[in-house]
Amino acid sequence: MISIDFECGRCHRFEGYFKDYQAFKAQLEGKLIACPLCESTEVTRKYTGCSIQAKSSDPAKIEKQNPNLFDTIKAFNRFVRDHFENVGRDFTDMARAIHCGLDEERNIYGEASSEEVKDLLEDGISVMPLIDVEDMMN
Ligand SMILES: [Zn+2]
Known part of the structure; x- marks a missing residue:
């Protein structure tokens, strides 16, 4: 289970929970993620302090x-x-x-x-x- 932060066009911030990254992506692409306050599906992902760990090849x-x-x-x-x-x-x-x-x-x-x-x-x-x-x- 992963949680991802969102913000709608009216600047409402909310959190969504997804089974995994693929589930999140499918719902985002299908515009199935709606703001709980105004029900807008014009939501953008708010990135949290996540940074890449890809081992850089030397x-x-x-x-x-x-x-x-x-x-x-x-x-x-x-x-x-x-x-x-x-x-x-x-x-x-x-x-x-x-x-x-x-x-x-x-x-x-x-x-x-x-x-x-x-x-x-x-x-x-x-x-x-x-x-x-x-x-x-x-
Ligand atoms: Zn909203």
Whole structure:
């Protein structure tokens, strides 16, 4: 059983209880979570002090023989793609779930908005941004 905090469009805060993370996600996506005060289903999840625990693979394993920063970044990105699971847009939720022990602990990468990354960092979840070198050089 997990408890998750929510806030509706009228700023009512409430807590919901779910069997597990999957149940929470299904109910959120099905708009089955309603504010107990005004019955609004326009609720957003209020994240509590949950931070990620994914054991970061040791970036030191990347050979430091090449002094070229771009090559180092490319090597790091390649390392992540080879060793981390791509969870796409689910990254923020997955990172929190893993940190909270609601999902199997593993290395993941995916997409998050800069705001989401900021929120994760504020909650103590160590997020490593992937720099798109190809993009930067174009
Ligand atoms: Zn409400």
